[in-house]
Amino acid sequence: MVETSWPKAEARRLLGTRVSRLDGPAKVTGTAKYTYDVARPGMLHARLVHCPHAHARITKLDVSAAQASPGVKAVRVIQGVGAEIQWAHDEIVLVAAATGEEAEDAARAVVVEYEVLAHHVDDLHLDQAPETRAEEEELAGEPEKAMAEAAVRSKGTYGLPVIAHNCLEPHGQVCEWNAAKDTLTAHCSTQAVAALAPQFAERVGLPAGNVHVICQYMGGGFGSKFSADRWGIECAEISRQAGGVPVKLMLDRRAELTIAGDRPSAYAEIEVGAQADGTLTAWISKSWGSGGLGGSGRPPLPYVFQIPHRRSVHHSIPTHTASSRAWRAPNHPQGCYLSMSALDDLAARLGMDPLAFVRKNEALLGPLAKTYLEELEIADRLMGWSARWKPRGGGKGPVVRGLGLSLHMWGGSGHRSSCEVTLQPDGSVEAKIATQDIGTGTRTVLAIVIAETLGLPLEEVRVQIGDSRYPASGGSGGSTTVGGVSAAARRAAVNALRMVFDKAAPALGTTPDLLEAVDGSIRVQGEPGRALTWRQAAALFGRAPVTATGGNPAPSGSGELELTGSGAGGVQMAEVDVDRETGVVKIRKMVAVQDCGLVVDLKTAESQVYGALIMGISSALAEEKVLDPVTGTLLNADFESYKMAGIGDIGELVVHLMTGPGYDERGVIGLGEPPVISPAAAIGNAVANALGVRVPLLPFTPQRVLDALESPGRGIV
Amino acid sequence: MRPFDYARPATREQAVQLLAATPGRAAVLAGGSDLLALMKDGVVTPERLVSLQGLQGDHTLRFLRYTAAAGFRIGALTTLADLAASEVLRLEHPVVAETAGRLAGPQIRNVATVGGNLCQRPRCWYFRSGFGLLAAREGASLVVAGDNRHHAILGNDGPAYFVTPSTLAPVLIALDAEVVLLGPQGERTIPLEKLYRLPLAEGEREHDLGPGEILTELQLGPAAGRQVGTWEVRQRETLDWSLATAAVALEMEDGRVKRARVVLGQVAPLPWTSREAESFLTGKTIDEAAADEAAKLAVQGAKPLSKNRYKVQLARVAVRRALLAATGLDREL
């Protein structure tokens, strides 16, 4: 009998090894075609006209000159006279022309007049917000009383500004309307191939089955590419309007940075209290932030530590900026940075090494406590923390060094997913699943699971993804993909193998339960001589292919154990150098120790953590959307002034994944979010350790560092 | 980008004529690393581009000549990568070669030219967002009211608040470099320092370049025993702009400063010569205390805007460290 559950450690051949991503060569040689690369015969190019004001009403709109402009095939008014525009760079008109340049010229010929209305883009000053939404308060125990009784208290303000997703490939699509068949084909840069088809269908009025969404390769989403988006729907409509010609619309960098994704800001006043021995007792916080008109999400406060007496209130400030989108581990980086900063300040007050402080509060770490403690031990060794940690401040000369740490958690259970495995008479194996590889290695993970299950070499399995016509699978968000697709692929492959065993058993003169699939053959367990090659076994089915399917979660009532788990914990440590005369922060080293259950591909898993560290470092040192208070527009809408860390800025990165007993049996857990949560918090604590002064507001630019040194305790404003 | 005419003349005079024929509506194209970006963003909209890349024979502007007596003559089209790689330049003026080799990134340095670097436009994010070089709205400066974290702390009485972008210019000015300009009226040679001016009204440029005038050559004398040092405060390792720079050149006599040049970059709308620091240093021997005092004097007149106080400190540190680097004291610390 073939077991559905994951093979035991000693039986694994590919699972958990270091496999290079299968599409790596295609990506580095340029044969991989991204949406940006899609070129269809007769394709038109579309350009958007954006609103220059943060808040305005359209008073006049004239597209006649654009319509008459050379090469123009169609013009669509997205928002017309009378419409109230709520953020700068909102889309007003779409123009499609034979070339991009012609579309651009035509877009410039569109005349729009506005009545400019008052705007509010300041999210930092809660007292100046014209409107706030007080969210429900969270309360446990008696925080005020506990705070009053605490032996040591620490109070501070901390904050993180709005940052962008900055996908290297901007949002966009090529839409092709077929008027004769009433179908729509959309090549989209998306992290939700399956879900996008019904989204398009509903908005353009087609049966869902008539929409075909394709995304073979995509250049980053980070949570910002789940929606068909208004510009996507408009692209489809303009293709229809132009008579069913394919139309390409990709956002330019300014639009990408301005309207295609924000991570909400979060600022907080926090007071924490502990007993003299460091045991945490009380937490009181007031936080606020914004992520556009809809306000912000609520950061989890306090984060990780379940402090017995706690009160937290969050206010969400609507601003005239495009709505926020999920950004890798929504709300967690905010909750983590705010909490870990406040707790580190308290540890400093207590005169405690933060590592000892965390251990002291083991009881508050929840179900992942054991994981954290094991991880801290490894991180301690990899960083040399215990040997080198010193209390805050001190040091000679302008450049001082510091260490900081942070803890984080995430769910990461697999999403709903189904997969189809087809065995051809010639023995070739093909898997189909409507998932997408957003850069995480999904293709590779699928091939590993199926090849492992069928006893085949990796190259023998062909994986087809990125097409809404394949069996449905969830969007790639919340670290749910790897659990979902690997569970579905495992079940589909197991079901296929059961069919093969059923056929092969009589041919080998045995029963299916005595067979095994090893090294490309089907053989009787323990008798390598009694075997069929994979091809011979496949041929037993005759001339037609056979298909097996499998899904996640486990079929209800099957009694099968789930193949994916939830609840990943991680710890990170940072070592920085800070020049206290110039305020320049340099990362020397980052250590990330992460749990993600059963690792499918150690290499792509590690690379996921490296990428997250880099993204986190970037947010810690450089990233911030700068809005002009007077005009309400984004001042740094390009890669020059919206700064991101480069290769020279990231220091030495050390990654360790927890594997083996205690971890593997939890099943596959996603890894996209967790490692990006802690970097800024760990770096902030390292900066405070180096300087002896808290730099409360991200990013740690020379400006922020010097301002904090000049007036310590001034807080975030 | 808007449509434009493109001319690729073979002689310098033709280039000047092509420019002068449409004053204010034509632009010189060198490496294009700045100009094309400005055009794509619609910040500048020249109707004609006159490329200098097609100049032939004696007219070409990509050269670097050195004589021991007169020093360097460097053509305007010489790339920053050429400067960084030049053996003679590295021997005679190492800080120039190093500065050229450190700015932007390799791809930019391979196309960016000396002339383009000296004539590049400010990176002020208001200017680059299309609000104009002076970024005024209804008579008030958006910079003053808005986010001025990267803006000027010196020479900022208005209406200009942007900072001069070139990191090469302050170093070259400290070394008393001159530039040759060719225009419809012929050729003139001016100190590089004089190329920069404060625009007083929108539409004026921050360079003293007449209609049709092009920068053809940079002239840089021999090192002549000067002690030279620079310091750049930059956050990221590559592809980032300095937050403040300082360049100092000291002519010494008997261990004392006979003549000092102290020039700051990225702190004022033009490369900023600190007369206060220069005259203080004259006659002094350089030690840490003197470096401290000179640095303090260099920023004495600073008037920070609402968000750039920190730049005063950066400018001060840059001057101090440049002085210590010039005198080799940094190695002893």
Ligand SMILES: Cc1cc2nc3c(=O)[nH]c(=O)nc-3n(C[C@H](O)[C@H](O)[C@H](O)COP(=O)(O)OP(=O)(O)OC[C@H]3O[C@@H](n4cnc5c(N)ncnc54)[C@H](O)[C@@H]3O)c2cc1C
């Ligand atoms: C990411 C990034 C980082 C950078 N960092 C730095 C830095 O740290 N320090 C620094 O100094 N620079 C930096 N640069 C700017 C770079 O050095 C300039 O873009 C480059 O030097 C411009 O040279 P070019 O030949 O490409 O000029 P072009 O783009 O061709 O021209 C620039 C301007 O000068 C004018 N011009 C060009 N040549 C002449 C001439 N001979 N006579 C008259 N006018 C002329 C043009 O009309 C145009 O207005 C950076 C650029 C980038 C993109």
